[in-house]
Amino acid sequence: MSKLRPNGVVAILTDFGTVDHFVGVVKGKILQELKAGQMPLFIDITHEIPPQNIVAGALKLKFSYKYFPKGTIFLAIVDPGVGSQRRAIVVETEDYFFVGPDNGLFSLVLMETKPRVVYEILTEIVLKPPYSATFHGRDLFAPAVALLLCGVPLSEWAKIIDSNELVSLDIYEPEPISGGYRLQIIDIDRFGNLITNLSQELLGERKAKVVINGQEIRIVRTYSDAERGEVVALFSSEGLLEIAVREGSAKEFFGQKLPEIFVFINS
Amino acid sequence: MSKLRPNGVVAILTDFGTVDHFVGVVKGKILQELKAGQMPLFIDITHEIPPQNIVAGALKLKFSYKYFPKGTIFLAIVDPGVGSQRRAIVVETEDYFFVGPDNGLFSLVLMETKPRVVYEILTEIVLKPPYSATFHGRDLFAPAVALLLCGVPLSEWAKIIDSNELVSLDIYEPEPISGGYRLQIIDIDRFGNLITNLSQELLGERKAKVVINGQEIRIVRTYSDAERGEVVALFSSEGLLEIAVREGSAKEFFGQKLPEIFVFINS
Amino acid sequence: MSKLRPNGVVAILTDFGTVDHFVGVVKGKILQELKAGQMPLFIDITHEIPPQNIVAGALKLKFSYKYFPKGTIFLAIVDPGVGSQRRAIVVETEDYFFVGPDNGLFSLVLMETKPRVVYEILTEIVLKPPYSATFHGRDLFAPAVALLLCGVPLSEWAKIIDSNELVSLDIYEPEPISGGYRLQIIDIDRFGNLITNLSQELLGERKAKVVINGQEIRIVRTYSDAERGEVVALFSSEGLLEIAVREGSAKEFFGQKLPEIFVFINS
Numbered sequence: 001m002s003k004l005r006p007n008g009v010v011a012i013l014t015d016f017g018t019v020d021h022f023v024g025v026v027k028g029k030i031l032q033e034l035k036a037g038q039m040p041l042f043i044d045i046t047h048e049i050p051p052q053n054i055v056a057g058a059l060k061l062k063f064s065y066k067y068f069p070k071g072t073i074f075l076a077i078v079d080p081g082v083g084s085q086r087r088a089i090v091v092e093t094e095d096y097f098f099v100g101p102d103n104g105l106f107s108l109v110l111m112e113t114k115p116r117v118v119y120e121i122l123t124e125i126v127l128k129p130p131y132s133a134t135f136h137g138r139d140l141f142a143p144a145v146a147l148l149l150c151g152v153p154l155s156e157w158a159k160i161i162d163s164n165e166l167v168s169l170d171i172y173e174p175e176p177i178s179g180g181y182r183l184q185i186i187d188i189d190r191f192g193n194l195i196t197n198l199s200q201e202l203l204g205e206r207k208a209k210v211v212i213n214g215q216e217i218r219i220v221r222t223y224s225d226a227e228r229g230e231v232v233a234l235f236s237s238e239g240l241l242e243i244a245v246r247e248g249s250a251k252e253f254f255g256q257k258l259p260e261i262f263v264f265i266n267s
Numbered sequence: 268m269s270k271l272r273p274n275g276v277v278a279i280l281t282d283f284g285t286v287d288h289f290v291g292v293v294k295g296k297i298l299q300e301l302k303a304g305q306m307p308l309f310i311d312i313t314h315e316i317p318p319q320n321i322v323a324g325a326l327k328l329k330f331s332y333k334y335f336p337k338g339t340i341f342l343a344i345v346d347p348g349v350g351s352q353r354r355a356i357v358v359e360t361e362d363y364f365f366v367g368p369d370n371g372l373f374s375l376v377l378m379e380t381k382p383r384v385v386y387e388i389l390t391e392i393v394l395k396p397p398y399s400a401t402f403h404g405r406d407l408f409a410p411a412v413a414l415l416l417c418g419v420p421l422s423e424w425a426k427i428i429d430s431n432e433l434v435s436l437d438i439y440e441p442e443p444i445s446g447g448y449r450l451q452i453i454d455i456d457r458f459g460n461l462i463t464n465l466s467q468e469l470l471g472e473r474k475a476k477v478v479i480n481g482q483e484i485r486i487v488r489t490y491s492d493a494e495r496g497e498v499v500a501l502f503s504s505e506g507l508l509e510i511a512v513r514e515g516s517a518k519e520f521f522g523q524k525l526p527e528i529f530v531f532i533n534s
Numbered sequence: 535m536s537k538l539r540p541n542g543v544v545a546i547l548t549d550f551g552t553v554d555h556f557v558g559v560v561k562g563k564i565l566q567e568l569k570a571g572q573m574p575l576f577i578d579i580t581h582e583i584p585p586q587n588i589v590a591g592a593l594k595l596k597f598s599y600k601y602f603p604k605g606t607i608f609l610a611i612v613d614p615g616v617g618s619q620r621r622a623i624v625v626e627t628e629d630y631f632f633v634g635p636d637n638g639l640f641s642l643v644l645m646e647t648k649p650r651v652v653y654e655i656l657t658e659i660v661l662k663p664p665y666s667a668t669f670h671g672r673d674l675f676a677p678a679v680a681l682l683l684c685g686v687p688l689s690e691w692a693k694i695i696d697s698n699e700l701v702s703l704d705i706y707e708p709e710p711i712s713g714g715y716r717l718q719i720i721d722i723d724r725f726g727n728l729i730t731n732l733s734q735e736l737l738g739e740r741k742a743k744v745v746i747n748g749q750e751i752r753i754v755r756t757y758s759d760a761e762r763g764e765v766v767a768l769f770s771s772e773g774l775l776e777i778a779v780r781e782g783s784a785k786e787f788f789g790q791k792l793p794e795i796f797v798f799i800n801s
Contacts, residue, residue, distance in 0.1 A: 008306065009298060011291060017724035018285070018552070021598040024545060024579035028602035031543060031575075039542065039575050041298075041306050045291035051725050052781060064288040067405065068295035080781060083756025133756035135771030138601060190284035191318050222350025222400035237402030247319060247347060275573065276565060278558060285552070308565075308573050312558035331555040334672065335562035457551035458585050489617025489667035504669030514586060514614060 004092060004116075006149050007071030009041050013061055014077045014137065015049040023047050026075075026137045033146030040149055043068075052080040054104050058169055059187055062108040063238045065096060075145050076100040083133040088121040088140055089166070090148070090158055099144050101136075107168035118166060119158035126157050172197045180208070180264035183241065192249025198241040198263055207266040212243060213259045223247075271359060271383075273416050274338030276308050280328055281344045281404065282316040290314050293342075293404045300413030307416055310335075319347040321371050325436055326454055329375040330505045332363060342412050343367040350400040355388040355407055356433070357415070357425055366411055368403075374435035385433060386425035393424050439464045447475070447531035450508065459516025465508040465530055474533040479510060480526045490514075538626060538650075540683050541605030543575050547595055548611045548671065549583040557581050560609075560671045567680030574683055577602075586614040588638050592703055593721055596642040597772045599630060609679050610634040617667040622655040622674055623700070624682070624692055633678055635670075641702035652700060653692035660691050706731045714742070714798035717775065726783025732775040732797055741800040746777060747793045 010030065016022040027042050034040070045064050049057040057078035065074060072095075079086075079101045087102040093113045098106045102120075121144050131139035147157055174181035174197050187195040210217050210233040218226070219233045226232040226246035231253060236242040243250045243261065277297065283289040294309050301307070312331050316324040324345035332341060339362075346353075346368045354369040360380045365373050369387075388411050398406035414424055441448035441464050454462040477484050477500040485493070486500045493499040493513035498520060503509040510517045510528065544564065550556040561576050568574070579598050583591040591612035599608060606629075613620075613635045621636040627647045632640050636654075655678050665673035681691055708715035708731050721729040744751050744767040752760070753767045760766040760780035765787060770776040777784045777795065 007303070009295075011295065013288075013291075018578075018580060019582040020723050021547075021579050021594045022724070024547075024577050025598050025601045027577050028543075028545065028598065028606070031577075031606075032601060032603045034603075036541070039306075039573075042577075043291050043294050043298075043309075044285075045288050046285060048286040051783075060288045064292050064295065067292045067299060069299045069301075072295070072298075081758050084758035132769075132771035132773075134768065138771065189287050190289070224348050224351035234401065235399075237399035237405065239399075249318075274570070276562075278562065280555075280558075306573075310558055310561045310565075310576075311552075312555050313552060315553040327555045331559050331562065334559045334566060336566045336568075339562070339565075456554050457556070491615050491618035501668065502666075504666035504672065506666075516585075 004095070004097070005071055005151075006073055006097065007069055008039075008149070009043060009069060009072040010075055010145060010149075011043045011045055011064070011068055011072055012047075012075045013045040013049065013057060013064070014047045015051050015053065015057065016047045016077070016137070018047050022135070022137065026142050029138050029142035030146050030149070033143050034149060038149065049078050052078060054078050054080070055169060056187070058105050058108040061105065062112070065109055066112075068096070070095045073097040073099060073145055073148055075141060076105050077137045077141060078105055079103065079136065082136050087161075088123060088136065088144070089161075090119040090121060090144065090154065091115050091163075091166075092117045092119075097148055099141055099148070102167050104167045104169040107166065108171070110163075110166070110168075111171070115163045115166075118161050118163040119154050120161045121158050174198045174202065174263070177262070179267075180262055183261040183263060185258050185261070186240075188251050192245070192251035192253075193236070194243040194250050194254075194258070194261075195236055195238070196241045196243070196261060200235050200239045200241075203241075203263070208263050209266060210241070211262045211264065217243075271362070271364070272338055272418075273340055273364065274336055275306075275416070276310060276336060276339040277342055277412060277416070278310045278312055278331070278335055278339055279314075279342045280312040280316065280324060280331070281314045282318050282320065282324065283314045283344070283404070285314050289402070289404065293409050296405050296409035297413050297416070300410050301416060305416065316345050319345060321345050321347070322436060323454070325372050325375040328372065329379070332376055333379075335363070337362045340364045340366060340412055340415055342408055343372050344404045344408060345372055346370065346403065349403050354428075355390060355403065355411070356428075357386040357388060357411065357421065358382045358430075358433075359384045359386075364415060366408055366415070369434050371434045371436040374433065375438070377430075377433070377435075378438070382430045382433075385428050385430040386421050387428045388425050441465045441469065441530070444529070446534075447529055450528040450530060452525050452528070453507075455518050459512070459518035459520075460503070461510040461517050461521075461525070462503055462505070463508045463510070463528055467502050467506045467508075470508075470530070475530050476533060477508070478529045478531065484510075538629070538631070539605055539685075540607055540631065541603055542573075542683070543577060543603060543606040544609055544679060544683075545577045545579055545598070545602055545606055546581075546609045547579040547583065547591060547598070548581045549585050549587065549591065550581045550611070550671070552581050556669070556671065560676050563672050563676035564680050564683070567677050568683060572683065583612050586612060588612050588614070589703060590721070591639050592642040595639065596646065599643055600646075602630070604629045607631040607633060607679055607682055609675060610639050611671045611675060612639055613637065613670065616670050621695075622657060622670065622678070623695075624653040624655060624678065624688065625649045625697075625700075626651045626653075631682060633675055633682070636701050638701045638703040641700065642705070644697075644700070644702075645705070649697045649700075652695050652697040653688050654695045655692050708732050708736065708797070711796070713801075714796055717795040717797060719792050719795070720774075722785050726779070726785035726787075727770070728777040728784050728788075728792070729770055729772070730775045730777070730795060734769050734773045734775075737775075737797075742797050743800060744775070745796045745798065751777075
């Protein structure tokens with residue numbers, strides 16, 4: 001088993017927003033802790049996770065990580081428990097490092113790719129006074145990322161823990177009903193598409209029909225197969241069934257009340 | 268004719284927004300396809316082009332490209348036709364590469380700087396399964412940018428096409444009327460300035476007066492030449508006539524109903 | 535006194551927003567003026583300073599700069615006086631360079647870290663025609679940053695001025711009242727926390743109680759010490775007293791009318 005090394009890419013996902021200075025300060029702090037001349041490449045995944053919404057953060061991370069090169073460090077911070085006893089962790093998988101709080105944020109990723117080693121960051125070593133009780137992104141996680149980038153052995157600033165003890169989130173599988181599934185909307189994207197929890201994998205080769213608020217809609221391959229303004233279902237770029245309106249927004253179409261969505265298997 | 272080489276800078280303009288993971292994933296995918304150690308410099312132009320608004324994207328790109336160094340790759344994705352038969356292209360000009368859909372997004376730029384060679388990306392080569400029918404930014408354009416950055420000859424993954432066949436947008440020139448022009452508002456910026464389609468070039472040395480909703484306003488050189496709260500006209504940093512309110516927002520001043528703007532040439 | 539050299543990091547704070555192309559163009563312009571192969575690392579602190587709000591910009595900069603490595607160039611542009619006679623400056627401190635307009639934007643930083651040398655940028659040298667009277671970010675400050683990065687001596691494009699002549703902002707110290715202080719809210723962050731002007735330093739070891747709209751609230755160490763929905767006071771990551779609601783937003787809790795906040799010293 002060859003040793004995984006950081007490739008210099010740090011991909012960051014938070015609920016910090018971009019109105020404040022928080023994200024810039026986290027990056028500054030990482031740079032401050034590196035050796036002179038070391039230049040990582042920061043990639044922002046998103047900082048617009050709704051405040052303290054761990055599930056939303058876990059989903060976006062699951063949708064993203066596999067498109068990054070081997071050795072990427074993912075720094076993910078959605079951390080309502082900051083300052084409490086929740087653990088700070090580093091998870092090493094076959095291809096990646098994940099750094100952040102142990103609150104389930106990584107659990108959807110870790111259903112797809114097994115952890116190789118899980119570490120708890122030793123705060124008594126990494127958190128240097130004076131530090132804030134509310135901004136571990138700057139005072140704890142940024143230095144941890146810098147230690148990784150500098151190649152300081154994890155044994156010096158973290159201890160191995162049991163991966164089965166990690167906090168994990170409930171998975172939202174579609175609810176089986178007679179003849180099919182009742183779906184849940186787990187995300188709404190910028191274009192107003194409603195992303196459901198039915199994966200292409202679960203459906204497999206079975207033919208299905210999609211019923212939304214009592215009306216059947218077409219399953220198409222891509223947006224441009226729909227008529228302008230038509231409500232359709234299609235598989236998203238993440239392999240999940242989504243509801244879309246061609247050249248419009250399904251979110252606006254359905255308004256405040258999210259629609260009920262069923263999938264029935266053709267037999 | 269010396270060969271244009273990428274300089275490592277990738278400037279990105281999309282309608283993806285920053286709430287989702289889309290932009291981060293596109294960058295991740297580019298990195299994933301590069302050789303170990305290759306580190307491009309990503310510059311975000313904007314990701315807040317209104318969804319599927321090709322004209323807005325084309326304008327912002329036209330306002331931006333010439334300030335980047337020679338060899339920059341522009342990756343521009345506003346792509347309502349994703350998954351349809353619309354072509355994916357690479358346009359090489361004297362100084363730059365442009366990568367994106369052939370839907371007019373580059374046409375305003377190409378009125379100013381002639382294409383040297385135009386290529387259609389061979390999707391059967393670049394689009395590797397499994398791929399999504401709705402996210403060509405990740406599955407088609409990102410790999411194309413990586414191929415450019417790696418120096419893989421375009422002849423291996425694209426074919427030359429006729430630049431006269433590119434989709435182009437209608438240009439919005441000011442409408443000539445008796446004694447002057449009726450202007451159109453083509454953009455509203457963050458500060459609420461209303462950007463019109465009258466260029467300093469078109470006006471030339473001629474003296475003019477600006478009439479907005481029936482009232483003449485002053486033409487000033489810069490915001491600080493206006494009184495606080497005064498509505499004035501001035502030439503924007505892109506050389507277009509704009510309507511501004513000193514220490515205020517012209518957009519808020521005029522509210523929902525955009526004003527009628529005329530320019531009369533003094534004779 | 536050893537000479538301070540740029541480390542290649544350019545941290546940028548503006549009121550430009552991210553909807554337009556302005557920030558991308560400033561970065562492009564810096565790159566365009568560098569030597570081939572020179573690759574700075576751009577860090578966005580924030581671009582969402584409310585338009586022309588110099589105080590907000592000065593605060594966010596003060597909250598951020600000290601977490602960046604020695605040699606960082608801070609480019610800060612909140613510039614209502616663009617095109618007027620306001621000076622364009624470079625401030626060199628022990629550890630950093632600051633580039634931007636002389637309108638008080640740097641004054642809160644310079645209360646903490648003394649300027650070593652202050653320069654006025656010679657616009658007749660740095661501002662190259664054709665230039666815009668309204669976009670000095672692109673036409674003046676970006677070239678100045680590039681000159682710094684290229685190591686061109688400041689004596690060639692700037693002149694030393696007296697640091698006592700710099701424009702400075704009024705400082706918002708808490709107003710002393712009988713038995714304590716009346717606080718002011720100086721910032722509201724993404725999470726709806728209300729940041730006041732009472733620093734932990736000013737309070738020192740003294741015990742205090744916080745009264746908000748006539749009701750005493752608890753001072754806690756971290757968000758997770760509060761009950762869900764409880765209004766509490768705690769010291770922010772910048773060492774200022776803030777009002778927070780656990781798993782909620784103090785901003786939403788108090789609505790339109792900002793609360794009155796007093797601190798009384800226990801004697």
